[in-house]
Amino acid sequence: MITIKGLTKKFDDLEVLKGIDLEVEKGKVVVVIGPSGSGKTTLLRCINILETPTSGSITISNSQLDFSKTVPKKRISAFRSLTGMVFQSYNLFPHKTALENVMEGPVIVKKESSANASRKAEQLLSKVGLGDKLHYYPFQLSGGQQQRVGIARALAMEPKVMLFDEPTSALDPELVGDVLKAMKDLASEGMTMVVVSHEMRFAREAADEVIFMDRGIIIERGAPEQIFSTPKEERTQQFLQMIQ
Amino acid sequence: MITIKGLTKKFDDLEVLKGIDLEVEKGKVVVVIGPSGSGKTTLLRCINILETPTSGSITISNSQLDFSKTVPKKRISAFRSLTGMVFQSYNLFPHKTALENVMEGPVIVKKESSANASRKAEQLLSKVGLGDKLHYYPFQLSGGQQQRVGIARALAMEPKVMLFDEPTSALDPELVGDVLKAMKDLASEGMTMVVVSHEMRFAREAADEVIFMDRGIIIERGAPEQIFSTPKEERTQQFLQMIQ
Amino acid sequence: GTNESQPNNEQESNTEDNNAAEKASENDLLAKVKDEGELLIGTEGTYPPFTFHNDKGELTGFDVEIAKEVADRLGVEPVFMETQWDAMFAGLDAKRFDMIANQVGIRPDRQEKYDFSDPYITSAAVLIARTDNDNVNGFEDIKGLQSAQSLTSNYADLARSYEAEIVGVEGFNQAIELLNSKRVDVTINDKLSFLDFKKQKPDAPVEIVATHEDAAKSGLMFRKGSESLVEEVNNALQEMIEDGTYANISENWFGENVLE
Amino acid sequence: MKTVLMQISLKIGLVKMYLNSIFTNPERLERLTNIAESSLLPLLKGAIFYTIPLTLISFALGLTLAILTALARLSGIKPLEIIARIYVSAIRGTPLLVQLFIIFYGLPTVGITIDPFPSAVIGFSLNVGAYASEIIRAAIQSIPKGQWEAGYSIGMNYQQALKRIILPQASRVSIPPLSNTFISLVKDTSLASMILVTEMFRKAQEIAATNYEFLLLYTQAALIYWVICFILSIVQGRIERRLDRYVSK
Amino acid sequence: MKTVLMQISLKIGLVKMYLNSIFTNPERLERLTNIAESSLLPLLKGAIFYTIPLTLISFALGLTLAILTALARLSGIKPLEIIARIYVSAIRGTPLLVQLFIIFYGLPTVGITIDPFPSAVIGFSLNVGAYASEIIRAAIQSIPKGQWEAGYSIGMNYQQALKRIILPQASRVSIPPLSNTFISLVKDTSLASMILVTEMFRKAQEIAATNYEFLLLYTQAALIYWVICFILSIVQGRIERRLDRYVSK
């Protein structure tokens, strides 16, 4: 589903991604871990083209973008619609209700009829357990509820791949569960997912593969049990000790 | 060291603290846990008198404030100086360097000489491992470093009791360790501490007692092992399941 | 008690004292002027050749010299204070000035609120149009045309009497500016001001089309109740006319005697 | 200290005397009330037919211009940025009166003659455009980058994100400073009198020119301005509350 | 469409002709340069002796008043709040010109006579005080409550927290809008000519009155204002950068 080859990203002189190669098969869930500043967020943002990579290529489904050439804006838009992004800080639209947040993409970008979009948005919000909060504004929702609206908003665009950037790290401990449940449900429905998260429970229960990144490269990858219990690389060991 | 009796706090009609009785002996470390909205922050803020309790009394060392009467402003200032507060969001003064943040209280409130205060501030910052960051502004420091400046700032006023409100919950996982270490050092030096935190490691290693709060009352209290492994109350069990 | 009422009494008596002083000066402005040795004179300072600043930046002009001479004869120092037209009236009301020397036309509506000296100048009203405008040859032709006039001037009434459409302006300068920019067709204005303007800008494409036989008289203007001062000023003016000083000043600015 | 107090009590005494003299001098009082009464209608007409339309039209056009200028400043396209900067600097750096003079009396000398009312609209719009563009720029910049990115991530392009996500939020932030500009504009329209627009202040001057009660007429005009501004600030409050509905208090 | 284009090209033609006529008519050109040269010094004198001191003094006093007013608004003490509100509303709601008139020509009728320059300072200070108080109030409110609490928690009282913690941070937020007010003030000082202060704009009027080159003189004055405002905006930039040193870019 996703194939990334030789992806690099520089901010001025700072090389944040130093040649990432990654493949994710359709329906698989990949969890990315690594210390702060290692480039996890930048990797996700490059896949969503919120940052333009410096070089390398990304293929999703059958669309390929090659960043050694300049890519036209039109193609970026089309490519972006293949992925849905869920942000650490939710980034809901504060001036729109939960329902309006989810409808916004279908109505404005896909030009769906308002009635259609509303019906679909309702279904999606019910699915993430918010069927009774349709007309609440973000400020009236808890962090966990906001994050689930964020997931529904991304899903409404029917992406092929969902990207999550530390979706639960801003949440109170007892609100984390609901969001993880919504993500697990999604995984079990066969969605392809790339998740940056340090939630061990989620990685253990839902991930097909765990990737450890440090300083812009992928150090190690493997099944969750393997990485967590018998990591091969020393840096992975050190890191896991720190956070456990 | 601290004796709290029948402490209640209402916001308009909402009773957030419903009669808290609590004693903390000199040199002991108490960790407070409980679901979001249970009143943990409000309790700390009442001890620091950032909120004026509705009724009840608080005694620290030999000073007592009785909130059934109105308390004069002068006494609040004096009483507040018995406690030092460390905030979840650090609340450092962004326009002052680490050193200046720590010096501010001694110089402005205690009228200490600038030279004296600077020497002491340097010592405190070295103690929390920031001897080499004296002249950094908060924005130039990581979250963990900022929080340690916050601890030094509170210590500079030589309080009898230190209050911590989720001091590590805004931190990246690998930055948590340094802050917890600074707190453990403080505990081992015999500081009396009240800590709101869900960091099990800290509670296990440093707490003399764990208190579980829910909906404005103390449900259960006991040694850390007892609370974490064999909680008596059903609500405590449920909560511990959620966050573990 | 008694202690509290003490300052109260003091205040009242004080107010009364001042009350009396105030009344005295009100009733006898002349005494006040002589007392302080200063005559406060309001003027625009932007209305050549009557009141304006010369190359060196000094305030001068026909009205200014007349006022200076008057002050001399009263034995006091003239102090000129410059401001805009509307502020000039407000300033007189507010006792910021004792007198206004600014070519103020003597008119019944003004006399309702203010006192005037005897007239010290008579000026003809002229009809001014652009040189390229052949349709205007006399006052009769301005019916229905747009005429730029100061609303407070006698010329506005004159323009109205010939059924011109009035466009209100701040003063002479603005009227000429509007005429130049073809925003109005004509203006009826003071002959002497226009001559001065032509002297400055000889190639300006505007000219006098006709001169009106009715002439307007201007006087120095005072607050109501300044009788004693007005009387003294009138005396001074009369003296100036009799001993030839007036004629001198007039010749100097206009090359002729402009009294009548 | 004592002399200061005495002086103050003296002044208070004088104020009393003055007010007494007006209210016990029936002729003066009657004259003033008569003038005030008879001038109210012309002043209101000036406000309704000129001051208010001039304000509304200029503000609407100015706001459009301001948004375009703000976007030009933020576009990252150097020539656009520079043009926007020069425009804002020139307008903010020179007195409005001079701008009006140049438009009305200056342009005709180069062959462009514009009527008074449109001249005023042009002058005021350019002015509002410059001041408000800085406000709008700041407001747009105050919206977290994450909002743009959330818009992009659901497939929006620049225009869509701007229109649907950013401007609605920026408008909330910019209402208080914009209403400052609006209120200033209401009063600045009095300068239109200098280019022959017979708005309210001009009416006051005209009336005072016949009865010489400048202070009275100006005060009366000031009160009407105040009423207009007061109504505006109520409207401002309403709009703010409406836009605040999605923010916890 | 075509006729519009033709008209535009016609206008451009006329502008060219006019400029040509100036630059090919050596007499006219010389006259203008002469006037411009000889009037520069008086204008600069007006700026240096009146415009600039008036601006600086009024701004300093106004700012003090603004801080007090903002604190009154935020004090939670009802009577203080109401007084502050009325003051701000009355000043912002009425034209500056009228305020100056009332101070200079109105107060004497009740026995209080103030000289021109101090009158102007009072008028402008009251004005700056009202406008800037809203800016400062907003800036103070924009500082997170946690900053007050951090101050209190290390034992500060209200005054100490305000002075050491809140105002220094609020000043950063309020520099751009305050410099708006400052720049407006520079130009508003031209109104002081109405109350006998011979500031720069008055000088321009005086000079133009004798040579009838209003457009030239006003443009010249406008350029000097622009230079002053330009210098101010550079200073503003410096201060902003200084205060921004503790914020990541």
Ligand SMILES: Nc1ncnc2c1ncn2[C@@H]1O[C@H](COP(=O)(O)OP(=O)(O)OP(=O)(O)O)[C@@H](O)[C@H]1O
């Ligand atoms: N827009 C930017 N400009 C310059 N440097 C940037 C930018 N965005 C990120 N960086 C730098 O790139 C590096 C990687 O950042 P990134 O946010 O991808 O790390 P991360 O692994 O997501 O960390 P965290 O766990 O803290 O979220 C960091 O050093 C960061 O400072």
Ligand SMILES: Nc1ncnc2c1ncn2[C@@H]1O[C@H](COP(=O)(O)OP(=O)(O)OP(=O)(O)O)[C@@H](O)[C@H]1O
């Ligand atoms: N200033 C206030 N005004 C009104 N209600 C308040 C205020 N502060 C707190 N509350 C309410 O009091 C209750 C307890 O809040 P508190 O912050 O003490 O909980 P907490 O246990 O610290 O929660 P968390 O784990 O989310 O920090 C909540 O319902 C909260 O909404």
Ligand SMILES: [Mg+2]
């Ligand atoms: Mg990240």
Ligand SMILES: [Mg+2]
């Ligand atoms: Mg809390």
